[in-house]
Amino acid sequence: MSKFIRVDMATKNVATSEVPEKYAGIAGRALTSNFVADEVKPTCHPLGKYNKLIFAPGYLTGTNAANSGRLSCGAKSPLTGGIKESNTGGTFGQKMAKMGIKALVFEGIPAEDKYFIVKVTMNDVTIEDAPAEIIGMGNYEAIKVLQAKYGAKAGVAIIGPAGEMKLLAANISFADPESNIRSAGRGGLGAVMGSKKIKAVVIDDTGAPGVPIVNREDFKSAAKRFAKALTTHPVTSQGITKYGTNILVNILNEAGGLPTENFRRGRNEWANDIGGETMTATMEARGGKPSHGCHAGCIMRCSQHYVDKQGKYITSGFEYETIWALGANAKINDLDLIAYADRECDDVGVDSIDITVAIGVYMEGGVIPWGDGKAALELIKEIRKGTPQGRILGCGAATVGRVYGVSRVPVVKGQAIPAYDPRAVKGVGLTYATTPMGADHTSGYAVATNILKIGGDVDPLKKEGNIELSRNLQIATAAVDSTGMCLFVAFAILDIPDGFQALIDMINAQYGLSLTADDVTDLGKSVLKAERGFNHRAGFTNADDRLPEFFEEECAPHNTTWDFTDEEIDEVFNF
């Protein structure tokens, strides 16, 4: 018996109901995006009373399937003005699923000028005043305070000072099993939560019945086959396990697609200093933890504890994109400084991609010198202080560009372009341009096929095949993001057909369904259409599906340009 819970922050009314019929068969991103498309006025102000924030675990979240711990968060994005799904690890989604909560919806804006905690238990949902001490407090410490109060194992979704300030790149942070930080990072959903005056949502799954499985034996055997795919594929069992996602620095540098100096070229001479191999060796030498999981049941374990010279924890979830943005794009050749910047982003509660790409825009505008890591870290620390400079940066790369009159700003739909040069990895360039999310590599990770040669081989430097590649991956991703699976399972299931079939078999076994691969594709298409429909009604057109004009410049070492015509780009969503 699933529950659909609506929390109205204006009236403080909590309504728990059966799942509406139209949402009964969907979960994760499929649910959040259809809900936002159905219920949020597309032209509303994202920080006004008509926006709604929804949390929904995926189909398989809360089961013991490997890597099934993801939670989708959705709303109209204050950063892009379009629809947003941002998903995360941590313990929150699994607890929701085990408690039979299909969705948590937060509506309205309180009249009161104070912050609240929404507390979710098996018995009820209550709205309490937030402890005064955690207002303005960093996420690391605030999670500790909340878990001291609500239980050491309580799931926590929290906004940092950035979300309180409603900064456009504010994220929602989630406690992971070690009470460290996982984030629904992109698109400013933390500002939406802040506008609703929700400092944190705390979930206690004591007494939760767990996720019901219709055909337990079938599920068990499918789960085993699925896990086998993950433990067989070299990327999911060795590459990212050993080196984290940061294994990509040297790979992308070799491929000429590692954007350097605010996307001026695709290769540099210091990449190895900041790459995954160096990072892991550093952690090993210092007594860090090179590999661990962001949620229970993760067997890829791409996260880590990056530590200082004394072996003290600095950060985890230390991803390639953040390391790229500061290390290559902003030319800060210093992993420790980058780690402190990553920690600061997590602690203050901002998307580390948009913030670190913004650092390159500051350098482009001459505000701080190229490569000056200390200056970059100081800028990031301004966010917490709420100074004008901190607020500018906390609103992300597009706002920094606007305020400093910089025209070379790598954003699409107002969201920062991550770590793969679209001229050297053309499939992902098409994803940046066309995904309803704003520039987002995870929406259709063509890097896999362009560079890693997973799921086929499409030349990253030529147009041929990339339109289909981006389209198919965006469709598949919209489906995977609905399953509650970590997106990285795609590395394995794109190459191992039985892994993909096992994923479908698990869903069928859990729900007593008989979905086929075509159904999964149809699901993905329907999600994208709902998202694009919302954006269309919000005022987006094909003219928004364009990369910044500076990508017409050649990108060394391959000297390719972004040469897709408008008509070609518009073909991506022709399905």
Place this chain on the structure above:
Amino acid sequence: MSKFIRVDMATKNVATSEVPEKYAGIAGRALTSNFVADEVKPTCHPLGKYNKLIFAPGYLTGTNAANSGRLSCGAKSPLTGGIKESNTGGTFGQKMAKMGIKALVFEGIPAEDKYFIVKVTMNDVTIEDAPAEIIGMGNYEAIKVLQAKYGAKAGVAIIGPAGEMKLLAANISFADPESNIRSAGRGGLGAVMGSKKIKAVVIDDTGAPGVPIVNREDFKSAAKRFAKALTTHPVTSQGITKYGTNILVNILNEAGGLPTENFRRGRNEWANDIGGETMTATMEARGGKPSHGCHAGCIMRCSQHYVDKQGKYITSGFEYETIWALGANAKINDLDLIAYADRECDDVGVDSIDITVAIGVYMEGGVIPWGDGKAALELIKEIRKGTPQGRILGCGAATVGRVYGVSRVPVVKGQAIPAYDPRAVKGVGLTYATTPMGADHTSGYAVATNILKIGGDVDPLKKEGNIELSRNLQIATAAVDSTGMCLFVAFAILDIPDGFQALIDMINAQYGLSLTADDVTDLGKSVLKAERGFNHRAGFTNADDRLPEFFEEECAPHNTTWDFTDEEIDEVFNF
């Protein structure tokens, strides 16, 4: 023999040619908007190399017709992302017209990191290094420096420090006959000029042949009839002459349409303290100049020299909208403080509407207290310093709202809504929503008919008749903005049919044409269609033609709401 001059700031090439045939029959806004629609890539970055800035005098500019001194400036707006025409008084347009220059176009971005002066004479156009001393200097002083160097009567178009910083609300300032400041204020065209590294354009009309008139006697007699209309109508001969546009404070307050406290209500108790009557009495008591013209040939003389207690000049072109925004909307009941703020806006080179509306947004966000004029003035002075706070403010109301997480932000298409509450003056509300310019009262000044009962009488509080009113006025305005006439001639010619006919007769006599009133309407329609076409290609849709959602609240004293449906709003451009 008209000249069409293109200045390429990248190559420093100047190309002077005959007027392209397609632009031969148009001038002013019709020329700038068609040119931008034809030649500027709609999706380009407004501060990048593909944007172009064009200056074009109107049909009658440079003749001795009354009030014919206006110059249109056009480009893609960095503030709205759409097309922009912003027009101005001053001496520049008349000099261009007398020299036979139909258009000055500025293209490209220099590689050099320094500012230039473009010097225009009858002999040639040259590009010189800007004198170092004027970089960062305020407009009042910089105009003096340039006129000392290039001639006391030289026409000057200049950007202030705000334009150098490419701030989104930076304007282009023009010297008036007394070397004070007139502005092409709205939409950030100063940032476009700054991106092209043009500190100023200086024009010396020595040896200019003057504007050729085909039928001199016909022109003379039509001009006389036209002037008679202006000197007969009470608004153009008495109202704004005696009290400036600030006569509107008491009128709008009486009408319940004077937005107060960031558009919370339409009437307040202190309006008379800041109104035109008080302002004129103050100037008279202090030895100011209550009435003078912004360009040679102005007979309405709505400008003034507002002076301090010692009789020293503070500002001119001290308009109702600026006084409203600080005096009513931000509750700063102090005309002197408002005058200093207006001067600071002119001197640093920003749109005084967007900046002063932004002050209300700061107050909404709790950054400074309501009514604190000193704090407001200090904020405005930050712009010149280029501090982060100054840059935020210099980017206008929309950016202040974004950076401070404020959702009650009165903007449409990113441009600030001026001085007339759309719930109490519904015709102008439709203009705000639908004009391709972003919120702009001058694009279709329905206040005239709604409140002043000029050109008919349409109830400001009801829907009936307002769609047609806004549509017809937007069409007429696009035509008037093409004539080189001050828009305020509309007050007279909407009521006095022979005044309107005389305007057409003047154009016919000047060019040897036989245009009819229908031709004028067709011209206006064609201009709007060109503008809307550009915006459409730039990514705008009907969803952008909406007022902020807070206008659904009731507005005292009439307690009306913004109640047009989307379909009704979309009817405005159904022609």
